Every structure is written in structure tokens, then in C-alpha cells.
Amino acid sequence: MKLRSMAAAALLACSGGAFAQSNVTLYGVADINVEYANHVGAVPTAANQFNRGPANDVYRMNSGGVSGSRWGLRGSEDLGGGLQALFVLESGFNVDSGTSQQSGRLFGRQAYVGVQKPGIGMVSLGRQYTSMFEALANFSPTAYATQYEPVVLQSGPNFREDNTVKYTGKFGPVTALAHWSFGTGLALPATVGIATPIGGNGEVPGQFRRDTAYGAAVAYQGGPFGVTAGYDQWNPTIGTSNGTAKKAVVGASYSIGPAKIMGGYRWGQNKNAADVVIQRDDFYWIGANYQVTSAIGLTLEYNYDDVKSLFGNTNVANPWQIAFVANYAFSKRTDVYLTTAYAKNAGLMMESLATVYANSLSLGNSYALGNGQSNMFGAAVGIRHKF
Template sequence: MKLRSMTVAALLACSGGAFAQSSVTLYGVADVNLEYVNHVGAIPSAANQFNRGPSNDVYRMNSGGFSGSRWGIRGTEDLGNGLKAMFVLENGFNVDTGTLQQGGRMFGRQAFVGLQQAGIGQISLGRQYASMFEALANFAPAAYATQYEPTVLMTGPNFRQDNTIKYTGQFGPVTALAHYSFGVGLALPQTVGIATPIGGNGENPGQARRDSAYGAAVAYQGGGFGVTVGYDQWNPTIGTSSGTVRKAAVGASYSFGSLAKIMGGYRWGQNKNAGDVVIQRDDFYWIGANYQVTPAIGLTLEYNYDNVKSLYGDTHVANPWQIALIANYAFSKRTDLYLSTAYAKNAGLMMESLATVYANSLSLGNNYVLANGQSNMLGVSLGIRHKF
């Protein structure tokens, strides 16, 4: 339930006794599912000598399949003359265990405050989504569904960034975004093929580049047609210096009324180590569609393919691909039942591999690492989602 009853009027300390309107809204999603996955190995780490281990079938309960489970508070205050103050605090949690996500952060999904000016745009400061990630959301068929969507491979593991100043402008059908992070706050541990951990807490005295990031994107949505283009760069700590992770993407979509939408895109990627040597280069493609069979039944189909040019010196990597299908049945506007299934080749589900530094498995707590001797993985889940 949207708690719009929390709306109040606040008295401004200014001549004339003018009033400013304030509103605070509580919102959220509770999403849980039962899942089967085959050919599951172990996350490579120092504890297991970086060995992915034997194949296992896994049966488990997960939090977040169609959407990440969350609750949040957002609010605005009208300051007059088209100026508003605003904030968002959003928490990620696990329905199956009641624990926090995003490494135990209280508001790990989003936490920012800022100002909006009509006709100019919004400036916000705090933990926020990267510009390219936000712009591509309307061009990903599964809309970044927590289960099986290869979001990390598409946009990078740094899609949420600490210490970020961000501009958002809405000009009719055009949205413009740009951001800069003083310290992303993402650390990926050492794993197979990587000599040292990647990333850190950022904001290093005397080394402003380390763990900083920036990017920009522009999106157009009008008349059933949409297109976007974006760029993202992260400069993670590697040893005592920093590397360079660059991604650029373009996406397009077309809607056939309210019943169907097709979309796809291309993402260029290049990673360099602290010595400015290319350690990863790939071209990622996706295509898919949404179809509303009836007012209650919706279908989503998505295909992903990654052309790996080079990965830590290996130029003959088997290119991973994945196909996924989601069917959901809406009992109401707020509650639905869903069935998700995906098949991945030459990688685990979510196209999890060394190319993603196993970031999905590390952050979700659900292992999608492909076991030794296996080349494919199948997953099926049945879940329920309630929005409030």
C-alpha cells in the first residue's frame, strides 16, 4: 500500500507565511521462488584452491526472481518557483532468510538526496545507479529480472555506485543522464585468472582516479519507438594503482500498441589492467520481446550472446550464450505468479564465468558457477511476487 496519507504541509520560514507541500511514500516488493539448477560447481576462491569442483543438481528457495525484494522510502518537498527537494532510501533484503542484501547495507539499493528544478533537471548525491544502466532498463526484455538476466555482463558489476553526483534531465520524450563517482565502493575478490582483487572502497587520498567512475546516456521514447546510447567507465583499484573498465552501448525498441514490444541492443566492452594492457575485450548482443497474451498473462523471451575477443590472454574462449523465458500470471495489479526458465551454453546462468568475475554468484548468494567438465546449465523457478 502506498502510504500517501503521510503527506503533510510544512511551514516555510519566510515572509508572507508561504506553505511548501511535502510528501513521503513507502513502497516495496516481496519476491520469493523455488528453483532447480543443474551442473552447479563452486565459486573459485583461495579456500578451494580456485577449483570450480564437481557437478551438482541444486534445489533451493530464493529471494528475488522476477524482481529484487526491497522496501524503500521516497519523498519530495515543494520549495516554490518550480524547485523541489527530493530523496530516496531503498533497502534490499532476502525474503527467504530475512537478511540484508548488498553486503549487509541498510540502504544498499539506493540512497540519495537532491534538488529538482522544473525545465532544468535534477541533481542528486549519494549511492545511485550508473547512467548507462538506468538508460538501458527500458531496452532489456526481462527488465533486469534478478534471476537469469545477465545484467553484470551487459552493464558491468559497478551498476550501483557510492559517492555519486548525478544529473537527470527530462525534456519531453528525451531523457539525459550523467554521473561521476568519487569512489564506487565495489570490491571483487581474487579468482582464477586474476592476480589481485579488483576494486575497493574508493576516495583514496592523493589518488583521485582509483575507484572513481563516470558515464552518460541519452534515451528517446516516443510514438512506440525508443532508442538509447550510453557510455560507462570504472577505474577500479588493481594492486596499488587502477585499471580501466569501459563499456558503451546502444539499444532500440518498438511497441505494437500495449500488447507487444520488441527490443535489442549491442554493448562494446574493453578492460585494461594497471599497466594499460587489455585483459578483456568482448561484444555483447541481446534481443527479445514482451507479449501480453491476455490482461492477466504476460510472456517475455530474451536471447543473449557474447563474442569474447580476448579474456586474460586467451583469444579462443568459447562464446557464451543464453536463452530465457518468463511467463507471469497477474492475480491483481500488485500480486503475480511467475515461471522462469533459462538455458546457458559455455557459461553458467546469467552467463556467469570468469568474464563476470563471478560477481552474480558473489552478490546474490546463489551459485551459478558452471562445474568442471560441464558446458551448459539449465534453471527453472516458480515464484510469487507482491508489490506494495
């Protein structure tokens, strides 16, 4: 009996030690607003014969203005010798309706597990952000604000990818990233320029390249100055074969007191399954953050896309957008905001055929221009709470 008691005590002690070396955190953001937008039409799909329909004003409640609403779990365990196991499970949801985002996935924003060691880096496996998207996070003035940021035009609709192996290394002021996806899991419906759906789950026997993707990026942040460069390629299913979507980017930032200026350039080229260029453009952005007081922050961002060719059309009117965000923080966890934008030759978020209307399809709210319109204005007032 005495030996059994001693063994049980030893087991409990060991278990307690193991639990003390691991942790799990619940976190999240709830962001909701009321929006007005004009000249709004329908996303052109086969269901409406690819007709955007008439332009209308819209008043609506949206989930996600300056941040996508989410909840998540993240944790780590010390494995000894500086090695750690870690995981992240992050679910996107709509506060206005209580439904899941990211095509109904339970953990559609992120879902991965990995190991890391200081001085070597982290290897993670699962649904993750692309290397280029992650590297640009600190070089986009509105920090990927959900409401009007033209993130699809900048980084591609595949900025989150399923079945991904990713490396992240942090070495002082330098961060290096690289990833490979065996199948991105992104599928977009047929549009005006392409008669078949784009993308899919990949991992098709005998078709290793289909729906794969890869990329790499490096970022430097030393003192007030920062710079980044990256490359991303997606090989989406088109018909029974695959095309390519390639992007290369550079960005820079500089902080001056309470202000931070940032901007960048992104080269893009998409080809169909016959290796014919269907889209070629140069995307530029510039903007600034200014912290007026500890509670008041202002952001201004300008985006411009120089469209060289789009589905054979070399005379496309170049879209541009200007966006403004004013934020007031009641505390570290709760703030209110005004976000507004004006887009020309595209809908808000620079939504058009060039983005395959991926923003609208993802958000469930159309930013497609109605027939006969060439501009759109939108404004929203909202509240965000972090937990």
C-alpha cells in the same frame, strides 16, 4: 496572553502549510521462488584454491525472481518557484532468510538526496545507478529480472555506485543522464585471472583516480519507437594502482499492439594496471514482451557474447543464453511467475570468469559451472507482491 495565542496559532498554520507541501512514501517488493538448476559448481576463490569443484543439481529457495526484494522510502518537498528537494532510501533484502543484500548495506539498492526543477533537471548525490544502467532499463526484455538476467555482462558489476553525483534531465521524449563517482565502493575477490582483489572504496588521498567511475547516456521514447546510447567507465583498484573497465552501448525498441520488441549491442574493453587488455568482447541481446491478456504476460530473451580476448585467451567459447518468463497477475500488486533459462559455455546469467562471478557473489547463490560442464539449465516458480 492574547499575543502569545495569536503567535502560536500563526506558527501552527505555517507548520501545517510546510507539511502540506512535502510527502514521504513507503514502498517495496517481496519476491520469492523455488528453483531447480543443474551442473552447479562453486564460485572459484582463494578459499577453494580457485577450484569450481564437481557439478551438482541444486534445489533451493531464492529471494528475487523477476524483481529484487526491497523496501524503501521516497519523498519530496516543494521549495517554491518549481524547485523541489527529494530523497530515496531503498534497502535490498532476502525474503528467504531476512538478511540484507548488497554486502549488508542498510540501503544498498539506492540512497540519495537531491534537488530538481522542471525544464532544468535533477542533481542527486549518494549511492545510485549508473547512467548507462538506468538508460537501458526500458530496452532489456526481462527488465533486469533478478533470477537470470546477465546484467553484469551487459552493464558491469559497478551498475550501482557509492559516492555518486548524478544529473537527470527529462525533456519531452528525451532523457539525458550523466554521473561521476568519487569511489564506487565495489570490491570483488581475487579470481583465476587476477591474483589480487578488484575495486574498493576509493577516495584515497593522493590517488584521485582510484575506484572512480563516470558515464553518460541519452534515451528517446516517442510513440512506439525508442532508442538509447550510453558510455560507462570504472577505474577499479588492482594491486596498488588501478585498471579500467570501459563499456559503450546502443539499444532500440518498437511496440506493435500488445507486443514490444527490443535489442541492443554493448562494446566492452577492460585493462589491468599496466594498461594491458585483459578482456575485450561484444555483447548482443534481442527479445520481446507479449501481453496475451490483461493478466498474462510472456517474455523471451536471447543473449550472446562474442569474446575476442579473455586474460590472454583468444579462443574462448562464446557464451549465450535463452530465457523465458511467464507471468500471471492476480491484481496490480500480486502475481505469480515461471522463469527459466538455458546457458551455453557459461552458467546461468552467463556467469563465468568474464563476469568475475559477480552475480553469484552478490546473490549468495552460485551459478558457476562445475568442472567439466559447458551448459546450465534452471527453472523457478515464484510469487511477487508489491506494496
